[in-house]
Amino acid sequence: xxxxxSEVLRVTLEHLWMVVVSIFLAVLVGIPLGILITxxxxxxxxxxxxxxxxQTIPSLALFGFLLPVPWIGARADRLAILxxxxxxxxxxxxxxxxxxxxxxxxxxxxxxxxxxTDRQLLFQVELPLAxxxxxxxxxxxxxxxxxxxxxxxxxxxxxxxxYIFRGLAMVNNQLILAGAIPAAALALLADVSLGWLExxxxxx
Amino acid sequence: xxxxxQNGVAIAFRDVSYSFSAGNDLLNHLNLQIHRGETFxxxxxxxxxxxxxxxLINDLVSPTTGEVLVEGRATTQWDRxxxxxxxxxxxxxxGLFPHFTVERNVGLVPTIxxxxxxxxxxxxxxxxxxxxxxxxxxxxxxxxLSGGQRQRVGVARALAADPPILLMDEPFGALDPITRAxxxxxxxxxxxxxxxxVVFVTHDLREALLLGSRIxxxxxxxxxxxxxxxxxxxxxxxxxxxxxxxxxxxANGNGGTS
Numbered sequence: 534x535x536x537x538x539s540e541v542l543r544v545t546l547e548h549l550w551m552v553v554v555s556i557f558l559a560v561l562v563g564i565p566l567g568i569l570i571t572x573x574x575x576x577x578x579x580x581x582x583x584x585x586x587x588q589t590i591p592s593l594a595l596f597g598f599l600l601p602v603p604w605i606g607a608r609a610d611r612l613a614i615l616x617x618x619x620x621x622x623x624x625x626x627x628x629x630x631x632x633x634x635x636x637x638x639x640x641x642x643x644x645x646x647x648x649x650t651d652r653q654l655l656f657q658v659e660l661p662l663a664x665x666x667x668x669x670x671x672x673x674x675x676x677x678x679x680x681x682x683x684x685x686x687x688x689x690x691x692x693x694x695x696y697i698f699r700g701l702a703m704v705n706n707q708l709i710l711a712g713a714i715p716a717a718a719l720a721l722l723a724d725v726s727l728g729w730l731e732x733x734x735x736x737x
Numbered sequence: 738x739x740x741x742x743q744n745g746v747a748i749a750f751r752d753v754s755y756s757f758s759a760g761n762d763l764l765n766h767l768n769l770q771i772h773r774g775e776t777f778x779x780x781x782x783x784x785x786x787x788x789x790x791x792x793l794i795n796d797l798v799s800p801t802t803g804e805v806l807v808e809g810r811a812t813t814q815w816d817r818x819x820x821x822x823x824x825x826x827x828x829x830x831x832g833l834f835p836h837f838t839v840e841r842n843v844g845l846v847p848t849i850x851x852x853x854x855x856x857x858x859x860x861x862x863x864x865x866x867x868x869x870x871x872x873x874x875x876x877x878x879x880x881x882l883s884g885g886q887r888q889r890v891g892v893a894r895a896l897a898a899d900p901p902i903l904l905m906d907e908p909f910g911a912l913d914p915i916t917r918a919x920x921x922x923x924x925x926x927x928x929x930x931x932x933x934x935v936v937f938v939t940h941d942l943r944e945a946l947l948l949g950s951r952i953x954x955x956x957x958x959x960x961x962x963x964x965x966x967x968x969x970x971x972x973x974x975x976x977x978x979x980x981x982x983x984x985x986x987x988a989n990g991n992g993g994t995s
Contacts (some may be wrong), residue, residue: 643831647845650818
């Protein structure tokens with residue numbers, strides 16, 4: 534049974550940690566990759582296609598696939614974090630790409646015509662103007678991750694999914710809710726706070 | 738306005754063609770000389786190649802064959818960034834950065850040229866005054882300005898580093914007639930003082946006659962004629978005639994109002 538509140542809190546933090554680390558890693562890879570494919574015209578379709586394919590792999594199967602990977606498969610939490618990062622890639626790459634591509638063409642051309650270098654255009658014009666769309670990608674990725682991370686319990690990575698799986702096995706609704714309610718609250722919290730950030734950082 | 742184009746060639750097109758893909762020519766063997774201090778108007782309908790011609794000058798587009806000389810050197814020989822920073826560029830709807838204040842927009846080229854903050858501030862104030870804007874507008878964002886004000890900011894931004902050449906791509910095209918007339922007038926007096934080499938793209942014959950020291954009519958990527966306004970209205974060339982007809986400007990033949 535759910536022993537006490539501090540136990541729920543510990544598991545929730547464990548859950549949150551998995552999500553935060555995986556999103557952090559995905560941002561580190563996904564945003565530069567999204568920028569890169571706006572610079573290399575032939576690269577956009579294969580990269581977006583690849584990220585799309587990852588998205589279609591059922592999560593349990595992905596955990597299974599990663600199990601034999603040397604360093605990763607050795608610990609369940611590493612494995613869960615990698616899987617979550619992979620799932621988060623698509624929204625991050627796609628939103629970075631469409632955000633930059635969506636910047637008003639005349640603004641970019643004006644900048645280029647005035648002698649801004651590619652780097653100056655990227656950091657002073659394109660990224661600031663695409664920031665709202667990019668944050669929206671982070672938001673989608675985070676909300677998806679909070680949900681997916683519950684499945685990580687199936688491979689013993691802990692998190693709120695543990696209550697849910699245990700509850701299912703024991704046919705105990707109270708236990709299921711002890712996992713599901715904090716997970717839903719986390720997702721909502723992420724959605725609201727990143728939504729706020731998104732509005733703050735969107736130009737005009 | 739500048740009837741004596743004898744003060745040297747600022748920009749020259751030597752047998753320039755440009756095409757996206759083979760057989761799809763946007764520009765066809767263009768030869769042109771633009772003199773220092775003149776207002777050279779590229780006139781023509783949509784798709785005639787006038788904007789492409791303009792973009793060849795600051796190397797936003799590179800010639801497929803032939804060469805474009807700016808200050809005697811081919812654009813392909815220039816350091817592209819240096820070339821562009823020495824050429825002011827104004828486009829329709831101004832192309833202002835929506836996330837920059839008016840001040841930062843105007844001070845863009847000085848900033849990337851790493852002028853001191855003091856010097857930039859001083860220059861921005863000077864420019865806002867020059868284009869008839871209240872310096873108090875400096876802290877506003879482009880969306881908080883009227884169309885005419887935005888276009889003035891666009892002109893100020895292009896003039897910021899005092900470039901000898903100014904490219905203007907239908908700068909007044911999106912404005913209402915009254916604001917447009919106002920900006921045209923101010924542009925003329927500004928040009929009289931600054932004597933920049935201006936290449937001005939428009940499809941509006943009246944604007945061309947009013948502002949141009951020479952008018953180059955373009956049609957499907959070819960140069961039809963390049964003449965001063967008074968000769969342009971008298972030209973016997975059938976394509977020029979057709980353009981004049983379209984504006985009902987054939988009979989009265991009133992040239993530049995300068």
